[in-house]
Amino acid sequence: MEPWKILLVDDEADFAVTLAERLRLRGLTVETAFDGEQALEKIEQDLPRIVVLDVMMPGLGGMEVLQRVREDHPDLPVILLTGHGSTRDGIEGMRMGAFDYLMKPIKIEELVKKIEEALGGGQ
Amino acid sequence: MATWKWLEKAIGRLFRMPDQGSSPERYRVIRRNMIILITVVTLLPLFIMAFMNYVQFQGVLRQEVLAPMRVLVNKTRNSFELWLAERESTVSFIASDYSFEELSNEKRLNSLFRVLRQEFSGFVDLGLIDSKGNQVSYTGPYNLRGKNYSDQSWYQQVRVERKYISDVFMGYRKFPHVVIAVQRCTDSGEWWVVRATIDTSRFDKLIASMGLDAQSDAFLINREGILQTRSKFYGDVLEKFPMPVPMRSYEPTVIESVDPQGRDVVVAYSYFLRPDFILILVKPKVGVLKAWSALRGDLLVVLLISVAVILGAVFVLVDRLVKRMRESDEKREMAFLEVEHSHKLSSIGRLAAGVAHEINNPLAIIGEKAGLFKDLMALNPAFPDKEKFGSLIDSIEGSVDRCRTITHRLLGFARRMEVQIELLDLNSVIRETAGFLEKEALYKNVELRMILAKDLPSIDSDRGQLQQVFLNILSNAFAAVDEGGQVHVTTFLKDEDYLGVTIQDNGMGMSEETLKHIFDPFFTTKKTKGTGLGLSITYGIVKKLGGEIEVQSKPRVGSRFTVYLPRAPREQQGN
Numbered sequence: 001m002e003p004w005k006i007l008l009v010d011d012e013a014d015f016a017v018t019l020a021e022r023l024r025l026r027g028l029t030v031e032t033a034f035d036g037e038q039a040l041e042k043i044e045q046d047l048p049r050i051v052v053l054d055v056m057m058p059g060l061g062g063m064e065v066l067q068r069v070r071e072d073h074p075d076l077p078v079i080l081l082t083g084h085g086s087t088r089d090g091i092e093g094m095r096m097g098a099f100d101y102l103m104k105p106i107k108i109e110e111l112v113k114k115i116e117e118a119l120g121g122g123q
Numbered sequence: 124m125a126t127w128k129w130l131e132k133a134i135g136r137l138f139r140m141p142d143q144g145s146s147p148e149r150y151r152v153i154r155r156n157m158i159i160l161i162t163v164v165t166l167l168p169l170f171i172m173a174f175m176n177y178v179q180f181q182g183v184l185r186q187e188v189l190a191p192m193r194v195l196v197n198k199t200r201n202s203f204e205l206w207l208a209e210r211e212s213t214v215s216f217i218a219s220d221y222s223f224e225e226l227s228n229e230k231r232l233n234s235l236f237r238v239l240r241q242e243f244s245g246f247v248d249l250g251l252i253d254s255k256g257n258q259v260s261y262t263g264p265y266n267l268r269g270k271n272y273s274d275q276s277w278y279q280q281v282r283v284e285r286k287y288i289s290d291v292f293m294g295y296r297k298f299p300h301v302v303i304a305v306q307r308c309t310d311s312g313e314w315w316v317v318r319a320t321i322d323t324s325r326f327d328k329l330i331a332s333m334g335l336d337a338q339s340d341a342f343l344i345n346r347e348g349i350l351q352t353r354s355k356f357y358g359d360v361l362e363k364f365p366m367p368v369p370m371r372s373y374e375p376t377v378i379e380s381v382d383p384q385g386r387d388v389v390v391a392y393s394y395f396l397r398p399d400f401i402l403i404l405v406k407p408k409v410g411v412l413k414a415w416s417a418l419r420g421d422l423l424v425v426l427l428i429s430v431a432v433i434l435g436a437v438f439v440l441v442d443r444l445v446k447r448m449r450e451s452d453e454k455r456e457m458a459f460l461e462v463e464h465s466h467k468l469s470s471i472g473r474l475a476a477g478v479a480h481e482i483n484n485p486l487a488i489i490g491e492k493a494g495l496f497k498d499l500m501a502l503n504p505a506f507p508d509k510e511k512f513g514s515l516i517d518s519i520e521g522s523v524d525r526c527r528t529i530t531h532r533l534l535g536f537a538r539r540m541e542v543q544i545e546l547l548d549l550n551s552v553i554r555e556t557a558g559f560l561e562k563e564a565l566y567k568n569v570e571l572r573m574i575l576a577k578d579l580p581s582i583d584s585d586r587g588q589l590q591q592v593f594l595n596i597l598s599n600a601f602a603a604v605d606e607g608g609q610v611h612v613t614t615f616l617k618d619e620d621y622l623g624v625t626i627q628d629n630g631m632g633m634s635e636e637t638l639k640h641i642f643d644p645f646f647t648t649k650k651t652k653g654t655g656l657g658l659s660i661t662y663g664i665v666k667k668l669g670g671e672i673e674v675q676s677k678p679r680v681g682s683r684f685t686v687y688l689p690r691a692p693r694e695q696q697g698n
Binding site for chain 1: 502
């Protein structure tokens with residue numbers, strides 16, 4: 001099976017890069033994007049199987065990105081990372097069609113599990 | 124000057140209504156000042172009016188009361204004067220109409236006297252005296268013929284004034300009488316005197332006709348103060364009148380005096396034009412001014428009643444006013460405190476959210492870096508000191524976890540500001556919440572008794588938030604009671620718009636100082652165990668839901684939390 005391609009979006013580059021590396025160490029293919037616009041571009045270019053999306057970003061925020069993704073790629077699962085207001089944003093995001101949400105700081109095992117769930121369910 | 128300054132200061136102090144502080148002293152001062160001010164402002168005009176009335180009435184009434192006395196004196200004096208004038212003109216008529224020869228004829232004189240007595244009462248005798256003072260002829264009950272009067276003063280006087288009316292005197296006959304003498308001069312220069320004596324019993328009749336009551340007295344005196352008629356209280360005829368002779372006045376005059384018996388009396392008097400008598404009417408003051416004192420009494424009663432009513436009204440009014448003022452002050456202060464509190468809460472909420480969010484990102488990075496470190500270490504079997512580094516990283520991750528718990532809690536606190544409304548059965552929310560604590564109740568052997576009102580109307584509220592509220596309060600109650608304690612939960616319908624929930628424990632209770640800060644964020648009595656946010660969050664939620672929370676507590680007796688919830692959510696602030 002082709003390794004799963006994941007797009008990790010977070011404006012905090014250090015976080016995104018580190019998390020990406022950890023995921024790669026677990027055998028996943030990870031692309032990173034550092035803002036909303038970049039994320040939308042990479043979705044078109046790289047065609048990831050799943051998007052892990054930070055909610056709080058300057059410029060185009062996570063929620064807007066989620067909305068665009070739902071419109072253009074209704075089958076692409078999105079996992080939200082929230083650092084603020086947590087449940088509210090999470091619930092709101094799920095209502096908008098996100099697969100699930102995780103609160104920052106996250107635990108890598110949880111994230112991997114969610115990704116597996118999302119992709120497993122999706123297949 | 125000093126008095127003025129003092130007065131000015133005192134008045135200034137009266138108008139100063141302190142508006143600072145809420146000490147009982149302040150309200151006492153306001154109350155005192157208002158009472159004094161209103162009392163003075165209302166009573167002063169009343170007293171002035173009463174005083175003016177009193178003075179005016181006194182004047183008018185005196186005149187009213189004393190006028191009849193004056194009239195009576197005037198009338199009686201006129202009667203006296205008329206009666207005496209009649210007698211005098213009769214004697215004058217005899218003197219001028221009859222010649223000396225005719226009058227010296229005793230027979231003639233006798234028949235004349237008889238006619239005289241028929242026509243005019245009071246005549247006792249009649250006689251003719253020649254220019255040398257000898258009694259030429261006489262008719263009457265006594266034998267006075269040949270008597271010489273030339274050295275008597277009345278005889279001297281009649282020669283000067285031609286007419287004479289004597290004071291009352293006893294004369295030869297030892298009973299009071301008055302002499303009327305008239306001189307007749309012929310054209311040729313000869314002269315003689317006709318003299319008549321008049322019985323003064325007629326005076327008594329005139330006085331009797333005044334119709335005086337038993338307490339009053341009327342009599343004549345002459346200008347030396349000798350009584351001319353018998354007085355009821357002040358002596359017999361020709362005795363000295365024991366009071367000073369009043370000032371000369373031909374108009375009836377009234378004076379007030381004290382008589383020798385010590386009675387307060389009103390004296391009305393009038394001088395006669397002729398003869399030199401003074402008619403005096405004495406009445407006891409009590410009788411005369413009875414009407415006046417009655418009126419004065421009425422006036423006083425009305426005044427006193429008015430004063431009492433005004434004072435009563437002032438006291439009650441001011442009392443209520445100050446009480447109302449105090450209540451509204453306290454309410455305002457409470458509202459102010461509440462606003463302050465919710466401000467504090469919401470700004471702390473914002474701060475907490477900001478801090479949590481700002482810290483979360485670096486925290487996440489730390490966590491990931493540490494995680495990466497661990498991952499890399501795990502992948503490299505040749506990593507030296509694996510165990511040491513492993514435990515170091517675990518420690519970092521543990522700390523990150525702890526921080527995460529804290530930031531999540533802070534975010535949770537900030538999040539309470541939002542509400543999700545649905546139709547709820549309050550009793551079932553409470554039953555659910557209590558369910559969480561069943562284990563703990565069992566473990567601690569706490570009796571959790573639910574007294575839930577039946578037929579409570581459902582409410583529009585937020586289930587999760589309500590659960591949080593009840594959970595917080597119940598947890599506190601459980602923490603407060605000892606083993607075997609009791610926690611009672613009661614629901615009830617407060618009124619049309621509100622439901623109430625009471626959670627009461629018989630635990631250790633709280634001091635007043637604790638009660639004051641119980642809803643403040645970060646206030647805790649549990650030192651190490653609590654965040655101090657529990658009840659603050661509870662308070663914030665209840666307020667957000669449009670409700671109220673009250674707490675009563677006594678150390679070592681227990682605490683009672685009462686939550687009032689609106690049946691329908693009100694428009695809430697900042698939603």
